[in-house]
Amino acid sequence: MDGQILLWRGCTYRRHLIEELEKIQMLLERLGCPFQIIEENCCGYPLFLMGCQGEMKRLAVENAEKLKRFDLIVVPCPACLRAFKEIYEERMGLRLPRVLHLTQFLVEVLRERPIEFREVKMKVMYHDPCELGRRMGIYDEPRALLRLIPGLEIFEQRFTRERSACCGGGGLLTAVAPSLASMAAARKLVEEDRISGELDAIVTACPQCILNMRRGLELWVEDENLRGIKVLDIAQILNMALGG
Numbered sequence: 001m002d003g004q005i006l007l008w009r010g011c012t013y014r015r016h017l018i019e020e021l022e023k024i025q026m027l028l029e030r031l032g033c034p035f036q037i038i039e040e041n042c043c044g045y046p047l048f049l050m051g052c053q054g055e056m057k058r059l060a061v062e063n064a065e066k067l068k069r070f071d072l073i074v075v076p077c078p079a080c081l082r083a084f085k086e087i088y089e090e091r092m093g094l095r096l097p098r099v100l101h102l103t104q105f106l107v108e109v110l111r112e113r114p115i116e117f118r119e120v121k122m123k124v125m126y127h128d129p130c131e132l133g134r135r136m137g138i139y140d141e142p143r144a145l146l147r148l149i150p151g152l153e154i155f156e157q158r159f160t161r162e163r164s165a166c167c168g169g170g171g172l173l174t175a176v177a178p179s180l181a182s183m184a185a186a187r188k189l190v191e192e193d194r195i196s197g198e199l200d201a202i203v204t205a206c207p208q209c210i211l212n213m214r215r216g217l218e219l220w221v222e223d224e225n226l227r228g229i230k231v232l233d234i235a236q237i238l239n240m241a242l243g244g
């Protein structure tokens with residue numbers, strides 16, 4: 001793709017999921033996608049959820065000024081994506097460059113420059129994040145990426161897409177009631193999705209979901225076979241299919 005591309009990393013990846021962020025950056029480099037990073041503020045989405053509209057607007061205006069020199073903003077965090085698309089642009093009327101979630105961007109890149117992925121013999125379940133799916137309508141792109149990987153078996157749980165059960169990771173629940181949030185993740189995985197020990201990994205495309213589902217499995221699931229299931233960022237499994 002032509003033009004200057006910014007990878008907006010987001011607070012959660014930068015502070016809590018450093019390894020996953022490295023995999024995202026490695027993936028873009030391997031696919032030949034030059035990108036830039038900047039010193040980021042928070043996107044302000046937590047302030048929006050808390051009702052701090054004035055502080056949110058101040059941050060949004062400051063961020064929009066920083067972003068205007070780029071042609072495309074690639075965002076791996078669905079909360080940041082919603083902040084930019086729904087709050088900055090639609091509610092506040094701020095002008096931004098084109099903004100895509102990481103999975104949308106990768107689908108476009110691989111459509112223009114198809115590559116052959118290596119076989120990954122794993123059985124995985126894809127979890128639809130609420131912010132990415134129900135709020136932003138992005139369901140197909142993550143699944144399209146996973147289907148490109150030979151040997152990958154995708155387990156479709158009972159409730160997917162619009163009907164997918166929330167993992168409890170969003171809406172500031174992890175900040176105000178972390179035990180309740182992680183319990184919600186465990187309940188979703190065991191009772192709603194009915195995961196089994198045959199599953200190798202749960203794959204998703206949201207940092208909050210990754211953190212909360214990992215906590216839920218660790219803290220509230222007694223079955224050791226289930227506790228051993230990995231929770232992976234979609235960039236991690238795509239990197240596996242590229243040999244690392």
